[in-house]
Amino acid sequence: MAFKGTIEIDIQRCKGCSVCMDNCPNKCIRLSKAVNSKGYRYAELANDGCVGCASCAVVCPDSVITVYRVKI
Amino acid sequence: MDTLSDIKKPENLVYGKPALLTDNIMHYCPGCSHGTVHKLIAEVIEDMGIQDKTIGISPVGCSVFAYNYIDIDWQEAAHGRAPALATATKRLCPDKYVFTYQGDGDLASIGTAEIIHACSRGENIVVIFINNGIYGMTGGQMAPTTLIGMKTSTTPYGRDPKLNGFPLKITEMLAALDGTAYITRQAVHTAAAARKAKNAIRKGFEYSAKGIGLSFIEIVSTCNSGWKMSPTDANRWMVENMFAKYPLGDIKDVLK
């Protein structure tokens, strides 16, 4: 069984710590070029490799990541 | 094939911010382990359905403001004294879940007497111990848990045992006390580690309701600001250096 997933990031609360990027098994998160209202570059999806494993969200210290997943 | 916006539907939600975390933006530095541990505690309280029965006790240190983030009743203790507050709270309200949240300076330095005697008396409380080897809030001074050679603002040339003594493995000390039921050391730097840490926290809460003694969950953590590293470098440094002195895993479980 395979999964496809995606994440939604609350960019104004993201502090750009990058711990999510380090934990993504498919390397599909990157830091934005733009900054949020606090001046942080924030996490964003880099490609369509997300399988909704939630590893990024589990380690996110600021709980800014919501994870969705469907079976395909 | 679904488009990404098609996937973002409530029925496909697999993970999000727990309801018991408030909307307050955490004051912690980017990548700080405190936020992750707060979230795990909120998840455990939510999963167990014990919001109305749980009282948290926050320390002096960066996590003094823990009460701003988890939506339960909180008491804020003087530096090191949280186990004394928890002792009285649990004894006077025995049907409640009572936990303390303490850093290494709070628990292993100024509050050594309070934690040792709460453990020794077998108080039916949960203690969450954040060990990042440094004083975060006051600006990165040496903690009892600072590693040999580690640079802090009060050990600018590295911790020297001749000058500063040795790192204190207080968790192993507490495991030797008869009043403790469950003693474990965890981390939250990876998803797998965080999930294990959450299970440990849940076990601690469950044990505290069984009346079999104190549960103690150490979380080896990073203080990337104090360590002067990026959050991801701090995680790697922790794995390479902190885990050697503070190895992860259960140290004591009286029900096993």
Place this chain on the structure above:
Amino acid sequence: MTEKILMKGNEAIAISAIRNGVDGYFGYPITPQSEVMETLMKEKPWETTGMVVLQAESELSSINMVYGGACCGKKVMTSSSSPGISLMSEGISYLAGAELPCVIVDVMRGGPGLGTIQPSQSDYSQCVKGGGHGDYHCIVIAPASPQDMYDFVDWGFELAFKYRNPVIILADGIIGQLMEKVELHPSKPRRTDAEILAAAPWATVGKPAGKERNIITSLSLDAGTQEAFNRKLLAKFREIEANEVKYAGYLTEDAEYLLVAFGCASRICEAAVDMLREEGIMAGLLRPITLYPFPEKEISRLASRVRSMMSIELNLGQMVEDVRLAVNGKCPVGFYGRQGGNVFTPEEIMEEFKKFNNLK
């Protein structure tokens, strides 16, 4: 008829706590007050009223147990003696800063340092003026008999909850160790959970979903918030000063000379007043029962009518500073004290009184 039992002042504290519905006592042994916890342990109130009694590892811990228990809206107390109160001072400041009700008994001994285990009144300044850090007051009440020790426990909790403020029962080694008949008033049950929530809606006993969470803290990093809190405390202290002053006068109304003394010293001064009166000297005694709030209006009123006042204390002269402030130059103010556990006799007081007032 009310039951009367012969007991020590320290025992009266313990028996009163059990009979007046106190929820918890947390203590650490120290002379001359160890009978408080010993009596509680012997009585085993956890089997009758459900009261929690716990011997802590230090006074630091016992006062912080009091803090935790008070956070739950429970009636909690501790007792100690002078060096122990010094250790508790951090916790007392936190209790005041978090506006928590509790009762702390100080059975004073001589100091400074380890000092002596003999009775003294040398913690007046420590307890009345603060002791811990920051702008705060404890309400301080001074018993002069084992009966007072019994009665002040319940009165102390009444004040503590009325104002959400720590209350200190400032006793001394004499009152703690003295045995007298004590009337045991009808007992009061411990409060139910519902009664606690009604009396202390701020209590941290678990937050039902939908209700705002209760947070008990003494931290406010914002200068404006902290100042607003300090001024809120000031308003509370002004209210306490307006409403709760208590004192006892002995032959004050026709007195030409006044002695001022609290606690055990007031009993000895009463005898000295009687002896002076026998010699035709019109002496009287004012005994402040509340040390904070201090009976400054009464002292000021009497100061305009008497020739002099003299503060008699078992210390180097602590309350006398408050007497002088209240008198504000209206009459001469003298002081006589003994230290180190020595206790003055009525004759000694009479002699010092005459010396100060140039009487034969």
